[in-house]
Amino acid sequence: MARVATTTDAFNAVAEPRRRQILDVLAGGERPVTDLVTELGLAQPQVSKHLKVLREVGLVDVREQGRQRVYRLNGRPLQPIHDWVRQYERTWNERFDSLDELLEELKEKEKRDENSGE
Amino acid sequence: MARVATTTDAFNAVAEPRRRQILDVLAGGERPVTDLVTELGLAQPQVSKHLKVLREVGLVDVREQGRQRVYRLNGRPLQPIHDWVRQYERTWNERFDSLDELLEELKEKEKRDENSGE
DNA sequence: TTGATATATTCCTATATGGGTATATAATCC
DNA sequence: GGATTATATACCCATATAGGAATATATCAA
Numbered sequence: 001m002a003r004v005a006t007t008t009d010a011f012n013a014v015a016e017p018r019r020r021q022i023l024d025v026l027a028g029g030e031r032p033v034t035d036l037v038t039e040l041g042l043a044q045p046q047v048s049k050h051l052k053v054l055r056e057v058g059l060v061d062v063r064e065q066g067r068q069r070v071y072r073l074n075g076r077p078l079q080p081i082h083d084w085v086r087q088y089e090r091t092w093n094e095r096f097d098s099l100d101e102l103l104e105e106l107k108e109k110e111k112r113d114e115n116s117g118e
Numbered sequence: 119m120a121r122v123a124t125t126t127d128a129f130n131a132v133a134e135p136r137r138r139q140i141l142d143v144l145a146g147g148e149r150p151v152t153d154l155v156t157e158l159g160l161a162q163p164q165v166s167k168h169l170k171v172l173r174e175v176g177l178v179d180v181r182e183q184g185r186q187r188v189y190r191l192n193g194r195p196l197q198p199i200h201d202w203v204r205q206y207e208r209t210w211n212e213r214f215d216s217l218d219e220l221l222e223e224l225k226e227k228e229k230r231d232e233n234s235g236e
Numbered sequence: 237t238t239g240a241t242a243t244a245t246t247c248c249t250a251t252a253t254g255g256g257t258a259t260a261t262a263a264t265c266c
Numbered sequence: 267g268g269a270t271t272a273t274a275t276a277c278c279c280a281t282a283t284a285g286g287a288a289t290a291t292a293t294c295a296a
Contacts (some may be wrong), residue, residue, distance in 0.1 A: 066242090
């Protein structure tokens with residue numbers, strides 16, 4: 001098998017830097033494709049193809065307006081990424097003071113002790 | 119060109135679900151490869167290859183212990199992902215009450231107005 | 237109708253990948 | 267030393283990219 005499809009989930013869709021750029025632009029408000037083309041300095045077909053991927057994972061919505069397709073950001077599919085990464089925040093952040101994180105720490109220690117006794 | 123290399127950054131390394139699984143296990147404390155093999159139910163060479171990718175982006179560190187290689191999580195490379203995704207939190211979260219986010223909102227509106235007048 | 241503009245789709249190609257399998261390497265035990 | 271255990275690497279293969287280029291499709295303008 002090859003790599004997981006880019007359209008599998010937001011994790012994969014967003015791994016491509018161009019697609020993150022597109023979302024970053026759309027974060028500033030909805031845009032027709034041509035705007036994205038000029039702002040990204042990418043060829044039009046490539047932009048359309050990236051938009052297709054983003055559409056398939058639900059990260060953007062389209063609205064037809066004359067001959068233009070206006071794309072709008074929909075961040076919801078990013079939430080699973082946020083949730084997953086957030087669990088690791090304490091691994092790079094010194095301060096972990098909430099009760100929640102303290103409990104996480106304890107669970108970690110438990111598992112570590114279990115494991116070292118083999 | 120093909121897809122961006124998995125070893126380019128944490129975004130790409132972590133897009134593969136198996137590698138997220140590995141990190142999830144390592145979040146419970148450092149582990150030798152064999153433990154990961156049994157916990158993931160994956161073949162040993164595959165695990166080693168995934169670990170190599172994770173090593174190359176700095177998401178894990180290794181420590182030699184006899185004939186074992188004990189892998190340990192290093193979450194720091196995840197921070198850019200966290201930072202990027204966090205900017206989109208308001209797109210799925212109803213409550214955005216901080217001044218910071220309010221300013222973001224205003225900037226957004228500005229750009230949107232600029233854009234609609236064309 | 238003809239032409240121009242906006243966007244999507246198709247075809248091409250090079251490339252990296254992920255799993256499978258076999259093997260290399262190294263440490264440990266007898 | 268020889269056997270076993272732990273891990274990494276090499277090789278093969280099917281596959282899905284991402285960009286490039288050309289073209290299809292649709293809408294608007296004159």
